[in-house]
Amino acid sequence: MFARFYNRFFKEKINDYSAERHSNDPQWFDNNWDELVEYFNTHKTIFINFDYFVQSYLLKSPNIEMLDVLFKHNYNLNDFCKRILTKHHIGILSYEVFKWLIDKNLVKPDNKEYFD
Secondary structure (H helix, E strand, O other): OHHHHHHHHHOOOHHHHHHHHHOOOHHHHHHHHHHHHHHHHHHOOOOOOOOHHHHHHHHHOOOOHHHHHHHHHOOOOHHHHHHHOOOOOOHHOOHHHHHHHHOOOOOOOHHHOOOO
């Protein structure tokens, strides 16, 4: 009972500001995924929607831990792959992230579009 009382008054509110504050914390996003999606879908925020937030903050300079969280929650990474694997954006990818994309079959090594 005390835990419910404590969480009701002192637990961090899930909103666009807390999501922005934790944009480098994959564990926080994993723990609060459902609440975040619901919040972005039901509230008017400075971001258009949850997808826009993910593209703007979480995938701006991607790391493997955050990609694992997105993949775990079935977030569609196809648009990210198309956007990031162009000549203009490929420089922000690390070798590990590129290998992760190949390992998860999001990028096919024999695809001519990504050959360069």
